[in-house]
Amino acid sequence: MVRDTGEDYHSRSAMLHSLKQAGFTYGTDYEIIDVPNIVNITYGREVGYTITQEHLDESIENISATNIRNKMEGIYS
Numbered sequence: 001m002v003r004d005t006g007e008d009y010h011s012r013s014a015m016l017h018s019l020k021q022a023g024f025t026y027g028t029d030y031e032i033i034d035v036p037n038i039v040n041i042t043y044g045r046e047v048g049y050t051i052t053q054e055h056l057d058e059s060i061e062n063i064s065a066t067n068i069r070n071k072m073e074g075i076y077s
Contacts, residue, residue, distance in 0.1 A: 001060075004034045035060065 002010065016026065024030055038054050055061070 001033045001035045003037055005037045033060070 002012075002015075012032070015032070019026070019030060026032075035056065040052060
């Protein structure tokens, strides 16, 4: 996922080129998904703190890093 900060210093074409040079295939080994620039996630138990939950698209919220790592272990082990 690429955090969309609105800044231009990240070049999508350079990112794609680097991944291709490393032997990865777009659509098979990876996908690039733009996500919103989330700047505040707060959590606390004391007075004055708030809990803020961010909601993304269901397709993004359903992404499981554990499942991705498990699949990668099967591919690279």
